[in-house]
Amino acid sequence: MDPTPRVITPDEVQRKSGYQSMEPPKRPPWWGIDRDPARRPGVPRMRQPQPWPNTRFPPERQPGTPAVFKHGRPNKPFPPVFGTSCPPRGLSGAIRSVAYGLPDHYPTHWLLLLLGDRIESWGTRARRILPVALPVAILGFLVRRALA
Amino acid sequence: MKALTYDGPYRVKVRNKPEPRIEHPQDGIVRVTAAAICGSDLHLLHGLIPDTRIGFTFGHEFTGVVEELGPEAQGVRKGDRVMLPFQIFCGGCYFCTRGLTSCCESTNPATDAGTGIYGYSHTMGGYDGGQAEYVRVPFIGVDAEKIPDDVEDLDALPITDAFATGYQAAEMCELKGGETVLVLGCGPVGLFSMWSAWAMGAERVIAVDHVDYRLEFARNWLGVETLNFRDIDLVTTIKGMTDDRGADATVDAVGLEAAGSPVHRALGIYLKLEAGSPQALNFAIHATRKGGTISVIGAYGPPYNGVDIGTYMNKAQRMNTGQASVKRYMPRLLEHVQSGRIRPQQVFTHRLPLDRAPEGYRMFAQKRDGCVKVALLPDGNATLH
Numbered sequence: 435m436d437p438t439p440r441v442i443t444p445d446e447v448q449r450k451s452g453y454q455s456m457e458p459p460k461r462p463p464w465w466g467i468d469r470d471p472a473r474r475p476g477v478p479r480m481r482q483p484q485p486w487p488n489t490r491f492p493p494e495r496q497p498g499t500p501a502v503f504k505h506g507r508p509n510k511p512f513p514p515v516f517g518t519s520c521p522p523r524g525l526s527g528a529i530r531s532v533a534y535g536l537p538d539h540y541p542t543h544w545l546l547l548l549l550g551d552r553i554e555s556w557g558t559r560a561r562r563i564l565p566v567a568l569p570v571a572i573l574g575f576l577v578r579r580a581l582a
Numbered sequence: 583m584k585a586l587t588y589d590g591p592y593r594v595k596v597r598n599k600p601e602p603r604i605e606h607p608q609d610g611i612v613r614v615t616a617a618a619i620c621g622s623d624l625h626l627l628h629g630l631i632p633d634t635r636i637g638f639t640f641g642h643e644f645t646g647v648v649e650e651l652g653p654e655a656q657g658v659r660k661g662d663r664v665m666l667p668f669q670i671f672c673g674g675c676y677f678c679t680r681g682l683t684s685c686c687e688s689t690n691p692a693t694d695a696g697t698g699i700y701g702y703s704h705t706m707g708g709y710d711g712g713q714a715e716y717v718r719v720p721f722i723g724v725d726a727e728k729i730p731d732d733v734e735d736l737d738a739l740p741i742t743d744a745f746a747t748g749y750q751a752a753e754m755c756e757l758k759g760g761e762t763v764l765v766l767g768c769g770p771v772g773l774f775s776m777w778s779a780w781a782m783g784a785e786r787v788i789a790v791d792h793v794d795y796r797l798e799f800a801r802n803w804l805g806v807e808t809l810n811f812r813d814i815d816l817v818t819t820i821k822g823m824t825d826d827r828g829a830d831a832t833v834d835a836v837g838l839e840a841a842g843s844p845v846h847r848a849l850g851i852y853l854k855l856e857a858g859s860p861q862a863l864n865f866a867i868h869a870t871r872k873g874g875t876i877s878v879i880g881a882y883g884p885p886y887n888g889v890d891i892g893t894y895m896n897k898a899q900r901m902n903t904g905q906a907s908v909k910r911y912m913p914r915l916l917e918h919v920q921s922g923r924i925r926p927q928q929v930f931t932h933r934l935p936l937d938r939a940p941e942g943y944r945m946f947a948q949k950r951d952g953c954v955k956v957a958l959l960p961d962g963n964a965t966l967h
């Protein structure tokens with residue numbers, strides 16, 4: 435690494451800017467404050483193993499029923515902590531269950547999940563609309579027949 | 583309690599839900615004081631992330647006050663003001679101990695691709711998010727970071743995702759000082775990437791978007807050069823600005839809903855034949871010089887995309903990727919806030935009570951009213967520090 439890289443001036447930027455340069459750069463006063471990689475918290479990305487403060491590992495297993503499935507990679511253990519929001523239900527739940535039977539590197543896994551999402555969405559919408567729309571439609575049909 | 587809930591693609595509502603409870607000895611319950619709507623929440627809203635269930639609560643960027651603690655939760659006390667990294671991590675597994683908390687092995691059975699994330703579908707663990715009055719926080723003693731007294735909630739809020747993500751995006755550009763950095767996307771993550779690129783010694787920072795008010799925001803807030811790719815041929819222009827070579831490093835802060843290619847939008851977003859539009863990634867490959875670095879922080883759905891991999895290979899480029907391991911960035915970013923180098927809350931162009939969250943989503947998604955980022959305040963301003 436060159437310890438003192440050449441920094442071009444705003445004038446040079448304008449001159450070299452070919453087709454478009456909207457405005458000269460305005461470097462802020464704190465420019466380069468984290469130029470030293472030692473000041474960057476994510477460098478190196480993989481550090482020497484060290485647990486985080488207050489860690490109790492391995493965590494004990496969460497009781498209760500997970501709302502989330504394990505995907506179908508053999509030998510993958512079920513993690514000790516999991517989400518419990520919105521458990522699977524109905525046809526969409528069944529499709530999701532089939533989807534999670536496949537490992538997550540199969541495109542079919544994801545496409546089935548998207549299908550499950552759409553079915554849940556259509557089903558929810560139908561359950562809200564049909565109690566109103568169906569009687570109105572039947573009434574309209576009967577009125578038309580009576581008039582005819 | 584009141585919580586934002588998903589109601590199917592393009593629809594969210596605020597409804598009453600049961601309050602969360604302690605489900606594991608290391609859990610805590612946090613009363614949310616502020617929650618942000620993130621650009622990646624829009625991917626959920628638009629039905630692009632698989633296994634997003636009706637009734638699920640979004641929100642992975644939030645601050646709050648500790649209300650309740652499980653018997654094994656250590657390190658925080660009731661009443662502490664805390665901010666939570668958007669991932670849920672155990673602190674002791676293979677990846678956590680090595681610093682990659684975004685790859686924790688203990689919190690998500692649904693995929694090997696990512697760890698548990700608050701409010702980000704059942705693909706990411708099925709944990710309700712923070713756009714609610716209360717939220718369950720697993721591993722609260724490990725994950726939570728106390729907010730210093732001199733830092734306001736709204737300044738801490740972006741550190742839980744957007745600021746840390748933007749900072750890591752710049753870090754993944756491997757800047758040594760003197761480079762030209764191209765940032766695709768002037769949303770909050772893109773803006774924080776630009777700030778961080780300056781902090782890491784970039785010689786030029788060029789921001790790209792197709793929304794003029796966002797380009798203006800970037801220009802005014804950070805003094806960067808700006809390009810609207812609707813007005814120009816982006817790749818040709820970038821090469822013209824960089825001695826015909828391209829940028830030294832490019833940040834993709836856009837992800838799967840990129841504009842710029844009607845074909846990719848049709849295939850990926852409307853027909854779902856690929857995992858969203860990879861156009862930002864293709865812009866990055868073409869606009870980055872040979873041997874340059876591409877930093878991908880934009881969210882992409884599974885499983886495949888039409889990426890121009892041949893050009894990428896031939897240009898001898900390097901791609902760095904990954905969700906931000908937020909916890910390791912928090913102390914440094916707090917230092918920047920406390921020293922006055924940045925006021926992250928300036929990205930919040932809109933602050934709304936939780937009841938008006940659906941309106942916030944619409945405004946943010948449709949890029950109306952100069953919206954850059956929305957903060958939701960469950961109790962109004964009263965509980966804000």
